[in-house]
Each structure stands twice: as C-alpha cells, then as structure tokens.
Amino acid sequence: MRIGVNEVVASDLLPGILHNMHRNFPALEYTIIVENTPEILKRLHDGDVDIGLGYNFAAAPEIEVLATLHRRTFLITSRNHALAQRRRVRLEEIAGEKFIFPDSSVALHQMLQDALIRSGVEVRTIMHTNSFSLLRQMVQDGLGVSMVIGRFLQSKREQLAFIEVENLGIERKPLSCCRVAGRAPTSSSVAFAASVKALFAQYGG
Known part of the structure; x- marks a missing residue:
C-alpha cells in the first residue's frame, strides 16, 4: 500500500493508524512518501500513491475526499x-x-x-x-x-x-484523506480510509 502524507501528519498521526492496520493486515507492505500537498496531488494523479493524507487539497472533480477534519x-x-x-x-x-x-x-x-x-x-x-x-x-x-x-x-x-x-482571521484548511476518483480501490486502501475516518471522528471531524 502506497501512502502520500504531509510531514507533520507522518510524525503525529500516521504511526497510530499504521499500528492498527498492521494488527488487522499483518502481511501488508507499506510505502510511505512524505511530501508537501502539491507533490502528493501529483503522485496521486500519476498513480505513485494510492491515498493522500494532508492539508489544503484543492477541490477537484478527479479527487475523491474520503474524510476531513477541521482543526484549530x-x-x-x-x-x-x-x-x-x-x-x-x-x-x-x-x-x-x-x-x-x-x-x-x-x-x-x-x-x-x-x-x-x-x-x-x-x-x-x-x-x-x-x-x-x-x-x-x-x-x-x-x-x-x-x-x-x-x-x-x-x-x-x-x-x-x-x-x-483567538483572532487569527485565516481560513481553517481541513486535514483530508483523498484518493483519485474512478479508480478501483484496493481492500487495504478502503481499510486505511476507514481507520482515518474513525480517528477523525474522535476529534470531531
């Protein structure tokens, strides 16, 4: 399974998700690419990663958002x-x-x-x-x-x-889990997205 992820998410959030995934899919092999969001989007389009997890994904018809979390x-x-x-x-x-x-x-x-x-x-x-x-x-x-x-x-x-x-006055960009729309997802990527969505729910997203 190939995942593109922002650095701060890779250090804070991803280890817990991967721990849960490994418990349920012990034979699954991972490739983790740590990049900024534009590069993750490029890798999604090119088929280099199956799932993107990061901030500021621009809305686009070819990108399917699987889960979002708005953070302070x-x-x-x-x-x-x-x-x-x-x-x-x-x-x-x-x-x-x-x-x-x-x-x-x-x-x-x-x-x-x-x-x-x-x-x-x-x-x-x-x-x-x-x-x-x-x-x-x-x-x-x-x-x-x-x-x-x-x-x-x-x-x-x-x-x-x-x-x-309190008064920063900037738009809060969500943390999003995305994949390319129209491509058949693997069972592991579906499970990964479900783990992310469940975790986001704990934080109110």
Whole structure:
C-alpha cells in the first residue's frame, strides 16, 4: 500500500493508524512518501500513491475526499514561556516575540504572514524551515515561538504548550484523506480510509 502524507501528519498521526492496520493486515507492505500537498496531488494523479493524507487539497472533480477534519490554529511555546499557561491568546499579544516560521513552500507560511500584516503585528523572525519536526524541536528548546494547525502528538509527548489563537482571521484548511476518483480501490486502501475516518471522528471531524 502506497501512502502520500504531509510531514507533520507522518510524525503525529500516521504511526497510530499504521499500528492498527498492521494488527488487522499483518502481511501488508507499506510505502510511505512524505511530501508537501502539491507533490502528493501529483503522485496521486500519476498513480505513485494510492491515498493522500494532508492539508489544503484543492477541490477537484478527479479527487475523491474520503474524510476531513477541521482543526484549530495554536501558538506553540516552550513549557517555561510566559504564555505557556494560557488557554487562549490574541495575535497582538505575540508582538515582538522571536518567531520560527514554516518555509515559504508550506501554505501556512503565507497564511501567517498575511494575518500578521492585517493585524499590524510585528514579530522577530529568527528561522524559516520546511521541517515541522525541527520547528517544534526549536520551540521546545526555547529558541522562539511558532504556530501550527492542530495538536495530535499521539506518538511522542513533546514538551510544548499549545495556546489557541483567538483572532487569527485565516481560513481553517481541513486535514483530508483523498484518493483519485474512478479508480478501483484496493481492500487495504478502503481499510486505511476507514481507520482515518474513525480517528477523525474522535476529534470531531
């Protein structure tokens, strides 16, 4: 079975799904491709992967959406940051903070930049990276703060504080599980999609 997945989902969500799949399909072999969403879409069209799991899949008649989950946006900080004990924060409250941005190749980068400009909030940019694993590690180590969509962290417990951002003013893009419409699905891909849908239901999606 071939799966295309965003990096943050690969580290947070996918291990639990694969564990359940292996229990039910012990002989099944997996190929996991970790890519950004445009590349996953290309691989779906080319037949390189059977299932795509990630953010910001554009609506298209040839793409069948099997499950979706709308997630909130969180400021992430180290556990000893001044805001770490807060449940919610307004965008204005992070003015002047050292900030770690997703790379411009990640859709969230432009969404955050636009929100900061609209709000007139300036932060101190100290890093750009296309690796969410590195981004979260640097936040955990106190190098700066950042923002992420959702908070799974099922496979490992990082020492991060998640504070919901109240007035970000950006459209929440869903996490989606997709495949190419019209192609006969394999039994394993049907089972995988069912596992994803069940997990999304636990989170309200």
